Amino acid sequence: MKEKTLIVNRIREGTVIDHIPAGRALAVLHVLGIKGNEGYSVALVMNVESRKLGKKDIVKIEGKFLDERETSLITLIAPTATVNIIKDYEVVEKRKLKLPDEIRGLLTCPNTSCISRNDVEAVSKFRIVKTSPLLLKCEYCETYITEEEVMRQILHEIR
């Protein structure tokens, strides 16, 4: 309980994403498309103690309410995360994380001869094969993309 008062104030309205595996907070912002110039107040807490996870990250976004799709994208990189919607300093909704059936556009197929990488109109599409560890399959060429690769792609784009 101490860490909350220690590091970040409560937010009035917005979203709190807690229990993110340590080191993945930036990736969470990335899948939400938050670059910092949107005007939201964003608090990032990284590598704090967590009874459940050992270490964890927390992201708080004032003024933004995640939609279903955004929530499900977070499960890709932070399956342990909890998403709480805040109004008037109170948690009004606890979102259950559920993987989307299809992930469009966010990832690149590892197969360089995949049509999704070779046609101006094609957008990458992946289906979930397995959740833990995460395994996705390209809808076009059926190449696998592993959890490691998903993380690598998402984190790589941030740097």
Added chain:
Amino acid sequence: MRRRSIIGALDLTKEEYEELFSVSDEFKRRGFSQSYSYLEGKVVSLAFFEPSTRTRMSFETAALKLGAKVIGFSGEEGISVAKGENLADTIRMLSSYSDLIVMRHKFDGAARFATEVTDTLIINGGDGKHEHPTQAMVDLYAVREVFSSPSNLVYGILGDLKYARTVNSLLRALTLFQPKFVYLISPPQLRARREILDTLNYPYKEVQDINEVISELDVLYVTRIQKERFADEMEYEKVRESYELTYETVTQMKRDAIILHPLPRVTEIDRRIDKTPHARYFMQANLAVYLRMGLLYLLLGEKK
């Protein structure tokens, strides 16, 4: 059979394979000189962005025999179409002229992508190293021709199992037919991809030496090992030689065992084998046109 695009070997159910085989049997029984009007007034487009002789000619013949008009491009023209315009635009253009498009393209997943930009039926005539479903239909049809059913047999699939689209399609199609056993015979660097192996529902084993298993096989399916898959020419030569099917190996086969090959072949089958009763790849090639007539008839034919 329901009207739908054929992108992969599992786009047909087992019952639909059986239906396809029996319709193809009927065309075969009536013989090659027969022509039909089931596809009269229909236009079949052949969009071969990548060169092909056999698949294109067998589809073209099948469509013409059924009374369809055939338009499209192939060879050098196909390559330049592929360069000049994006795939989606070419497919849209062809769909405004045709009732069905047979396409071959060098990129994996190109046929699936085409189905997203048009409502016109698409038949995948080979997309990169992904699938070539009508070849698998021909392969199983050939097996059935000899053994009366593709089920309950021991298969050996030899060669490049990693990049050969015909192998992907065949391994998947076999999941509908309960083969007794499948030996996947390849050098370690050309083993079948995990993505395919994970979907198999029959017993299989990966082996490196064909001589270990040759006497158990009912069907030996041979594919070519391509040079461009190897970084090192020496390595390629070594692998190629050890995966050429020799006459001596074939003498170890069961008496009624057969050898199939999607053709064209280069050096992967000793020519002396052609004269043995095991060699069925020419028969297999001859069946292709009836099978493709059967497929076009079921997808597009007006029953009259």
